[in-house]
Each structure stands twice: as C-alpha cells, then as structure tokens.
Amino acid sequence: MEMLSEHINYILQELPPHVTLVAVTKTRPVELLEEAYRMGLRDFGENRVQEMTEKQPLLPGDVRWHQIGHLQTNKVKYIAPFVHLIHSVDSLKLLAEINRQGEKAGRVIDCLLQVFIAKEESKFGLDEEEVKAILNNDEFPAMKNVRIRGLMGMATFTDDDNVVRNEFAALKTFFDHLSRTFFSGREEFDTLSMGMSGDYHIAIEEGSNMVRIGTALFGERDYH
Numbered sequence: 001m002e003m004l005s006e007h008i009n010y011i012l013q014e015l016p017p018h019v020t021l022v023a024v025t026k027t028r029p030v031e032l033l034e035e036a037y038r039m040g041l042r043d044f045g046e047n048r049v050q051e052m053t054e055k056q057p058l059l060p061g062d063v064r065w066h067q068i069g070h071l072q073t074n075k076v077k078y079i080a081p082f083v084h085l086i087h088s089v090d091s092l093k094l095l096a097e098i099n100r101q102g103e104k105a106g107r108v109i110d111c112l113l114q115v116f117i118a119k120e121e122s123k124f125g126l127d128e129e130e131v132k133a134i135l136n137n138d139e140f141p142a143m144k145n146v147r148i149r150g151l152m153g154m155a156t157f158t159d160d161d162n163v164v165r166n167e168f169a170a171l172k173t174f175f176d177h178l179s180r181t182f183f184s185g186r187e188e189f190d191t192l193s194m195g196m197s198g199d200y201h202i203a204i205e206e207g208s209n210m211v212r213i214g215t216a217l218f219g220e221r222d223y224h
C-alpha cells in the first residue's frame with residue numbers, strides 16, 4: 001500500500017488545483033477503493049453498472065461515483081439513485097431515460113455528452129452535429145431531471161502526441177463554442193473530462209479540468 005500512496009500523492013501534487021481527479025477503479029477490489037478513500041480520494045470511476053452497484057453500498061456515502069463507460073438504457077435505473085456524474089451520454093434516448101429515472105429518484109442527474117474525437121473506429125460517442133441536434137431537440141428543454149455539465153472525450157490510442165494533442169484541442173474548441181452559444185450565461189456547463197493515464201498531461205495542457213486515471217494510480221488491470 002506504500003506504493004499506492006506514493007502514486008496517489010505524486011499525481012495529486014502534479015495536478016493543477018482546477019483539475020478533478022477521477023480514480024478509475026474498474027476491476028479493482030473494494031479493499032483498494034477503501035485504501036484510496038483513506039488517502040483522501042472521493043471521486044471513483046467505474047465503467048460497468050453491475051460493478052458500481054456492488055461496490056457503492058460498501059464504501060462511505062460521500063464517495064462520488066462516476067459512470068465513465070458505455071451505459072445501456074435498461075441499466076440507468078440501477079445507478080440513478082446515487083450516481084454523481086455520467087460521462088458517457090451518447091444519445092437522446094439515453095438522456096431521456098436518465099431524466100425519467102432521475103425524476104423517479106427525486107434527483108437532477110449531472111451528465112456529460114461523450115464526443116467522438118479519435119481517429120479509431122469506435123461504437124460510442126457523438127459527433128459535433130449530433131451534440132447540437134440533441135441540444136436543439138424539442139424534447140430536451142423539458143428534461144428537468146438531467147443537467148448537462150460538459151463534454152467527455154477519449155483521444156486515439158497512439159504514441160503520436162501530436163495526434164492526441166490535436167484531438168483534445170478540437171474538443172476544447174467545441175466545448176468553448178457551446179459555452180458561448182447554447183450554454184451562454186449558464187454556469188453549470190463547466191466540465192471537460194479528457195485525459196487518462198497515458199495522455200492526461202497533454203489533456204490538461206489543452207484545457208481539461210477532469211482526468212480519469214486508473215493504471216497510473218493502481219498499476220495494470222487484471223481482467224481475470
């Protein structure tokens with residue numbers, strides 16, 4: 001556990017104060033989350049609903065749970081009562097279901113729209129036109145139980161820093177554009193979630209204020 005505290009302290013020290021660290025705890029045992037909690041971490045990211053709902057009751061109530069992986073519409077109900085931020089909203093249908101479950105749970109659920117910025121093939125994420133189409137859809141203003149807090153994006157998995165930098169810069173430009181237009185005067189649109197273990201330095205340089213870090217905190221994941 002000494003290793004763990006070294007990694008956590010190192011990363012916390014180098015992050016600028018305006019950047020939130022989401023510790024990505026997928027595949028990690030509850031004991032590791034408890035250890036991270038004791039070291040002061042409160043924001044935990046999971047990508048599978050079942051894993052999050054299993055861990056949530058075992059951790060203290062002030063943990064902020066982040067859904068970072070693809071979310072199926074039929075699973076929203078399980079996390080709606082407690083989830084802190086959903087990073088992976090990639091359709092109007094999903095947003096409508098989050099709104100419906102938020103209403104049932106008596107909550108306003110914070111969400112990020114996941115934007116597809118990488119060169120690689122990926123099934124998930126919206127392009128800029130699709131984001132605008134959601135925001136301009138007639139159904140959106142009536143969704144009182146969701147709040148769009150910003151955008152999330154994942155860069156191409158590559159050693160070429162320039163490719164990664166350009167993708168993050170493009171997402172920041174789009175974020176700023178939405179801040180000035182659709183979300184003008186609305187302070188809640190304040191979160192740009194980009195950067196993982198391999199690219200968070202570049203992401204922060206390009207304007208990220210929320211990073212999702214697993215491997216650099218906890219070591220390689222074991223999926224077995």
Ligand SMILES: *Cc1c(COP(=O)(O)O)cnc(C)c1O
Nearest residue numbers: 024047068196197212213214215
């Ligand atoms: C797993 C995951 C991360 C963390 O990846 P690391 O490389 O371990 O830091 C970040 N974001 C998403 C969406 C993930 O699924």
